[in-house]
Amino acid sequence: MNSNIFATFETIAREGNDAPFLETDDGQIVSYAQMLGTTARYANALIGLGVQPGDRVAVQVEKSARNYCLYLATLRMGATYLPLNTAYQLNELAYFLEDAEPRVLVCDPTDLAAKSELARSHGVAHVMTMTDEGSGTLDVMADAQADVFDTTQVSGDEVAVIIYTSGTTGRPKGAMLTHASLLSNGRALTKLWGFTNQDVLLHALPLFHAHGLFISSHCALLSRSRLLFLKKFNAEQVLSLLPRATVMMGVPTFYTRLLDQPEFTVTSAANMRLFVSGSAPLLAETNHDFQRRTGQIVLERYGMTESAIITSNPYVGERRIGSVGKPIDGVEVRIADNKDQMLPPDQIGGIQIRGSGVMKGYWRKPKKTAEEFTSDGWFRTGDQGTLSSDDYLTIVGRAKDLVISGGYNVYPKEVEMAIDALHGVGESAVIGIPDRDFGEAVTAVVVCKNESLTGDQIIKSLKGQLANYKIPKYVYFAPKLPRNAMGKVMKNILRDTYKK
Missing domain, CATH: 3.40.50.12780 (ANL, N-terminal domain)
Incomplete structure (x- = not known):
């Protein structure tokens, strides 16, 4: 065979x-x-x-x-x-x-x-x-x-694709994905997301990233369905094509831009059976707005260059807003401490994975590859998260984005969620800035809907919601957050911009 x-x-x-x-x-x-x-x-x-x-x-x-x-x-x-x-x-x-x-x-x-x-x-x-x-x-x-x-x-172990990591820190590394890993991942998603030859996938993603190159497209190839293949995302064009499509996969920006279209309603989305979001966190507020507008919940999933898709909310069953769902077929997930020991449910730790979808290694970097795998074969994703007792994964931030202020660990996602919930805030990013007294000072960069909002107002609103060590020492305002090609906020740029 x-x-x-x-x-x-x-x-x-x-x-x-x-x-x-x-x-x-x-x-x-x-x-x-x-x-x-x-x-x-x-x-x-x-x-x-x-x-x-x-x-x-x-x-x-x-x-x-x-x-x-x-x-x-x-x-x-x-x-x-x-x-x-x-x-x-x-x-x-x-x-x-x-x-x-x-x-x-x-x-x-x-x-x-x-x-x-x-x-x-x-x-x-x-x-x-x-x-x-x-x-x-x-x-x-x-x-x-x-x-x-x-x-x-x-053989299934032969390398099919090398995709370089986004390189937001350090030099990019080439993740080697094999024929077997791509096929295993594709089959699991095709089954999980219910693809059939009656589906029409609206494809507006670029082809230089895993999301557009194979995570979405392989589902169509394995189910013999059709692709509506757009050069790039345009909200007006996508809106006009929704009545001809049944599935759409995108990054959070796609959904916020659709929500900006007054014509985007239950009626315009009536033929769509599934909207999927990935590559960057989808704000809970955006998903709630989407549900109110269309009656549907965007299905959030979690993947990375080194393994394609890891977890997904179910197509049938509870789509837990704010969670990226359960491990897909062929992939195991655990939360571990800094000694690679598994933690009990609902405790924050490092997200580790193993299974058929995980990469073969980094191209010509055996030492780096060995460093990223545990002695018992689990890949350290570099993400921090919690796993519930019923196996729903929630991501709280990247390990490299962890802020250590005054000896306390601050997980940016927790602070960002609190800021994003404030009236007048569009979105935010929390970073650590070198500080003589605290080691790192918790710092927020905020995109506002309300120009009159001040940093003092934000800090005052957070008091009582968060422990004092989590509250930002500094708040800066920006017209938008810097993002890479797939919509991920580039916090390294923010750290360079706002460092003292």
């Missing part, structure tokens, strides 16, 4: 044949049969460039149907797909080329001479271009290839 994840996709796609697989926002429709032909041509083109199983194919292009078919083609011929954020500049790109040593770099034609020179200096054999309309050098090469390809036999 071929453990290549594409072999499973191929079997399902052949059953679908002429059924629509992907529809772009300009009306292009790609059937399952056409997807098989396109991936065969790209796979043959990669072989023609000397790509061998296990070689890395680095891709930095805008989202398109061709881009997604290139991802599937890379899996199909047994190479390793390396997605790169389209916002990376040349100096950032240099790090990934040096670290991953890809055989091929696929990019858009913009600034091609500089990219080619950079790639050559890092030993990349070929620099190819890809465009939405199919005029790139790789597109032209692929279009001349045969539309048949025997999917390469690989």
